[in-house]
Amino acid sequence: MARMRNLILTALLSVIVVVSGYVEELDDKFKEYLKNELWLVEFYTPWCAYCHTFEPILYEVGAELKSMGSPVNVGKIDTTVHTSIASEFNIRGYPTIKLFKGDLSFDYKGPRTKDAIIEFTNRVSGPVVKPLSSVQLFQHVMSHHDLIFVYIGQESLLKKKYYKAATEYIVHTYFFTASEEVLPKAVTLQDVPAIAVFKDGTYYLYNEIVDGDLSFWINRERFPSYFQIDSFSLYQMGELSKLVALAVVDEKNPSEKSIRYKTLMERLSTEYRDHYKSDYQFGYMDGNEYINGLIMGEVEMPFIIVLNMTIDGYCLPESTIETIEDLLRFLNSVLDGSAKLLGGNGFLQHTKRVFNKARSTVVSMFQAAPFFSCFVFGLPVGIVVLVIWRTCTAVPADDEKPMEGATASPALDAHGRKAKEMQPDGIEKTSEAKKED
Structure with a gap:
């Protein structure tokens, strides 16, 4: 039984080692790789409970992307060690996930699941706008996605605006181009070029006069109704x-x-x-x-x-x-x-919300990493308690000095006997004075 347990443990450790090998621990020099490579990077801190929860998911993402032959590399970087990274890449919360593609970076804001992150990675790492060259390909895409945007027509100023908006919103949804011939027969166009969003089992056309700015319209329509x-x-x-x-x-x-x-x-x-x-x-x-x-x-x-x-x-x-x-x-x-x-x-609501969020974060930290959380919070508390204790038990310097005009112990002469009492002016008392005393 013990041998079987050891074999299972060894197998699990081997899987962990293999899977974790697909996620590279980065330093601040990783920016040099971004020129010629695609990178999916997690920015994390050791004290973040959500980062600890997300870590095995990141390893699964790295392993699956590698098995798919994806050109995207997966890495993570500790912003408490490489402190300049957080400000350089405008990191506001943890974990933050970014995909770097040439000179562009794309923030992932979806669910922290393997499938959702892989879908995001595949969508963003490829061409921003993909062509639909046949009826079959159009139907295939429609069967796999609940919502897509499609530009129909040839080169135009509208197409340039479409590509610009697609670059901004590729993190959220899919963008394609197509000719009129590959569209479903139910689609009726009043004019070409045109932009349509296919969702909710139907489609809606962009109207510049009614809908205004194209980016605004795409942002509004990128969710199902x-x-x-x-x-x-x-x-x-x-x-x-x-x-x-x-x-x-x-x-x-x-x-x-x-x-x-x-x-x-x-x-x-x-x-x-x-x-x-x-x-x-x-x-x-x-x-x-x-x-x-x-x-x-x-x-x-x-x-x-x-x-x-x-x-x-x-x-x-x-x-x-x-x-x-x-x-x-x-x-x-x-x-x-x-x-x-x-x-x-408002101020009171904001203060209350900050307090609740902080309390929730602390609770999550202790649930995910109790020993580390005890160290993080216990160390500064211990230092403060120690400083207060030392301050309260310290002896004031003035209490250690003898009072003016007094000696700490009887003075002794050269033979070890008490010195004779002296008058304030240092003159020895006469015998008559002693009698008067």
């Missing part, structure tokens, strides 16, 4: 000028109320898309843990909430949502300002 929203996509929506209408439900134990809320939200996203497309992003979220942390409170599931991620504000309906009319009234009350806005980013 209704989908399951996680903390990462919700964080990205802070960049939009949209409110987020969410049905927060428990997917493991769905209730009749949960199903009704999801159905109403999805129906609203399709039937009223044109009316709310500039104001609302619709979706649902599984579980209330993230929302409770965001609003610094607790709401019992299921519930409907509208989030303003720009100011960290939120609105809750004051009455139960039973019908689509109830939901419409609530959303309209948010838009016209009659619904009560809670939260926000």
Whole structure:
């Protein structure tokens, strides 16, 4: 039995060594590699609990990219050792994941999962805009992606704008070019060149007069009209000028109320898309843990909430949502300002949010690395306690000096006997004076 256990342990250690070999520990000289190589790099610190959790996932990413024959190298760098790196690459949180491609760098802001990171790496490391040269290829792409942008037509000023916007948003979604001949027959174009987004089982065309700036339109349309929203996509929506209408439900134990809320939200996203497309992003979220942390409170599931991620504000309906009319009234009350806005980013709310985030980070650190966390927090506390103890128990220097005009011990003469008492002026007392005494 013991031998079998040792064999299993040895095999696991071998796998760890092999997998970890695909992730290189970098120093501040790694910038020299960026000129001719593609690099996916994690910026981390030893005290970050999330970094410890993410480490095995990074090793899996490195191993799979290598097995796929990807040209992308995978590495990580400790910013506490190479301190100038954090400021040079504008690192604000940990772990931060960047893909370096020539003179460009792309931040990864999605879920910390192997599949999501590999998809991001493959999308960004290749051409920013890929051609769709046949009907079969177009159908293949549509079957593998829920949302894509397509430029249709020949060279034009619009195409240059499209390529520029694609470079900015390639971190989020896919961009292609195609001719009219390879498009599905259901697609009707009023003019060429044109840009279309294919999502929600249909397509929408860009109209410069109605939709304004192309980058703004792409940023607004890069999410499905209704989908399951996680903390990462919700964080990205802070960049939009949209409110987020969410049905927060428990997917493991769905209730009749949960199903009704999801159905109403999805129906609203399709039937009223044109009316709310500039104001609302619709979706649902599984579980209330993230929302409770965001609003610094607790709401019992299921519930409907509208989030303003720009100011960290939120609105809750004051009455139960039973019908689509109830939901419409609530959303309209948010838009016209009659619904009560809670939260926000005022001084008190900001201070409270910072405190809660710090507390959550500390708890996560102790859960992920208890011994290291004890050292990190215990060392400065121990030093402070030691300084205070030394200060309180130290003897003042003045207490060690004898009082003026006094001696610390009786003076002795050359023979070891007490010296005779002396008058203040140093003259020995006479016998008469002694008698008077």
